[in-house]
Amino acid sequence: MGSLFGGYGLYLLFSLPALILGLWAQAKVQGAFKKYSQVRTYTGLNGAEVARRMLDSNGLNHVKVEQTQGFLSDHYDPRSKVLRLSPSVYQSPSLASAGIAAHEAGHALQDAESYPALRLRSTMVPSVQIGSWLGPIIFMIGFFLQGTVGTTVAWFGVGLFALTALFAIITLPVEFDATRRAKTWLATSGIIYNQESEGVARVLDAAAWTYVAGAIQALSTLLYYVFLLSGRSRRD
Numbered sequence: 001m002g003s004l005f006g007g008y009g010l011y012l013l014f015s016l017p018a019l020i021l022g023l024w025a026q027a028k029v030q031g032a033f034k035k036y037s038q039v040r041t042y043t044g045l046n047g048a049e050v051a052r053r054m055l056d057s058n059g060l061n062h063v064k065v066e067q068t069q070g071f072l073s074d075h076y077d078p079r080s081k082v083l084r085l086s087p088s089v090y091q092s093p094s095l096a097s098a099g100i101a102a103h104e105a106g107h108a109l110q111d112a113e114s115y116p117a118l119r120l121r122s123t124m125v126p127s128v129q130i131g132s133w134l135g136p137i138i139f140m141i142g143f144f145l146q147g148t149v150g151t152t153v154a155w156f157g158v159g160l161f162a163l164t165a166l167f168a169i170i171t172l173p174v175e176f177d178a179t180r181r182a183k184t185w186l187a188t189s190g191i192i193y194n195q196e197s198e199g200v201a202r203v204l205d206a207a208a209w210t211y212v213a214g215a216i217q218a219l220s221t222l223l224y225y226v227f228l229l230s231g232r233s234r235r236d
């Protein structure tokens with residue numbers, strides 16, 4: 001029992017690098033967004049118009065573009081086929097808005113093509129929603145129980161939580177691909193000038209780092225559980 005609490009320093013050792021990476025990525029996104037939300041695109045199209053054009057030019061006229069609340073809360077909802085953009089992205093004709101709007105439209109394109117990683121990710125959502133909170137609880141219960149029963153229960157918790165880590169890893173190709181589609185379309189459609197593509201890339205690449213940090217965070221937590229439990233299994 002003591003080793004779980006005594007392992008707090010150990011937990012920091014496992015989680016600190018990912019935590020620092022996560023904070024760094026967040027700062028990078030906010031910095032890039034702040035800078036490039038003040039740089040106007042030469043076409044003067046706002047995020048909503050950029051998304052609309054990208055969707056229409058790919059035959060996705062049925063996908064709606066709506067404004068939603070919040071800061072950087074932009075997302076594509078595959079169930080209702082709606083692309084929701086935050087007010088600053090929806091309304092402003094900036095490089096940051098164009099990049100984010102095109103990235104979200106990229107997710108709609110993936111959905112229309114049944115892009116495998118996106119489909120797998122969507123299928124996993126319900127089990128991940130349960131596993132992400134139930135996994136750690138079952139792990140704790142198993143850890144406090146004695147003997148092999150406890151160990152088995154704890155491993156079951158690790159297995160549930162592993163879904164969260166797997167989900168975070170599958171998110172990576174989905175996000176990278178949406179960004180690739182956004183950059184390609186913005187450049188070839190003439191919405192973005194050559195000289196403007198760097199600003200778009202800065203914003204989207206910074207955002208990609210937050211997903212990398214998320215995946216490393218989930219993996220390092222998983223490794224921590226495995227490390228604690230394999231030490232205990234040897235003592236059983």
Ligand SMILES: [Zn+2]
Nearest residue numbers: 103107175178
């Ligand atoms: Zn995305």
